[in-house]
Amino acid sequence: MPVLTGAEPFAHEGSDEIGVLLCHGFTGSPQSMRPWAEHLAAEGFSVRCPLLPGHGTRWQEMNRTRWQHWYDRVETGFGQLSARCRSTFVFGLSMGGALALRLAQRHGPEVAGLVLVNPSVTTEKRGAALLPLLSRVVPSLPGIANDIAKPGARELAYDRTPLRAAASLQELWRVVRADLDKVRQPLLLYRSAVDHVVEPVSARIVLDGVRGDDTTEVVLADSFHVATLDNDAPTIFAGSVEFARRVHEARVGEAA
Template sequence: MGDKEKVGILLIHGFTGNLKTLSYLKTQFENSGFIIEMPSLSGHNTDYRDLDKVKFEDWLDDVETAFKRLKEKTGTIFVLGLSMGGALALHLQANFKDIKGVILVNHALTLKKSLKLFFVPILRHFVKFIYDPGSDIKDKSKTGLAYDYISLNALYEFMKLMKVIRSELANVTSPLLIFKSLEDHVIPYESVIITLKGVNSDEIILIHLKNSYHVATEDFDKEVIFNRSIEFIKTLLKEERWRIDLTQ
């Protein structure tokens, strides 16, 4: 039995990324008294070759299992997702209405258009991996946040996942806090537009990040993300009594 008076946050990392991309937020939220669940998505946090056999349904199962695990511990749950993790956060809220609010950081509902992406469904049968080192982050002191190779099979699964979640957007009804880096070299601003047009949330807050690239959760705006997230959560819980420090 968990403590139903506690508040939980489910943190979800992105495609080819790892748990280090959320380490700052995890520490800050835990220090503020939240119960944290942070799943390692299938094929991640090990070796890039492990992504080759993963299906997008595996990622859906990962986050649904983590959500149910967190629900056993807490009475109220928020979900925060980075990049593909943001898409998965939207999926959860579309399917589990007891999620209080969703926080999206450079969430992925589409990719930057290119001719190469058009050929991924075919090319993946001939090329398993492509070399794509480094993470899109402005703070160059941060390293090791993603695989150096991308599995084309996994990229194809990622593309299918985004299509599925775009079809679920009308079922998203909870308040949303959206962070979007003005300079993001991975996910286009179109993902924000798709979200704004597609969801049925009555409350949506959009915050532009001016000093971070794609992996903003570990970049120069990470404190902005944490502080505004705390404000968002505090506002949604202000009518209720919770045994948690939300004064930061």
């Protein structure tokens, strides 16, 4: 299945010191992370932003995938970076935040730190409990893409929400929530004050559940859900670079 123009994965071979894996969101693509990826590459970091299975083609393809397929793809990207970099970080948007948390749970201190933007680990939307049943008879519903405040900014994502894939996303959420106490890495969490896709409860669950002693929440006042393409994107980009360098320097100092 041909990949949509602009949805291609991103890779940059930079420093052997700091590597960053970027995880995009549900029904989205690396396009939503590309400005961030390019900023990190310009700072000299090694970067990977894989295209998750079922994404970047047609929404019907996504209904043939499950969360384990998406996780396996980011696991591969993480392995590529951790094999060559002294410190490997995982940054995630929305569902990508859940995948980032799962990597941290599975790999422990091999994940140097996390930067999450509007991470999703649950929903309060009406009818969510019926999704596993509904997905057996209804293939899709209207999409959730392009929740962006910045005029003219567009997200390359599906205009339909594939329900079998969405039901699998709920399974990922349950797995991640159950193991949040295993997340002890430094964490920087950006949350939009106005988000029409992910409710504030997700950020609260993450911040209350992780057990690290280096945890920071930053509220974005001028962006909606896809904040990596929105007005506050420069804040996210600069803050993530500062965070990664600070954590890396501390790790190197401890190792010495």
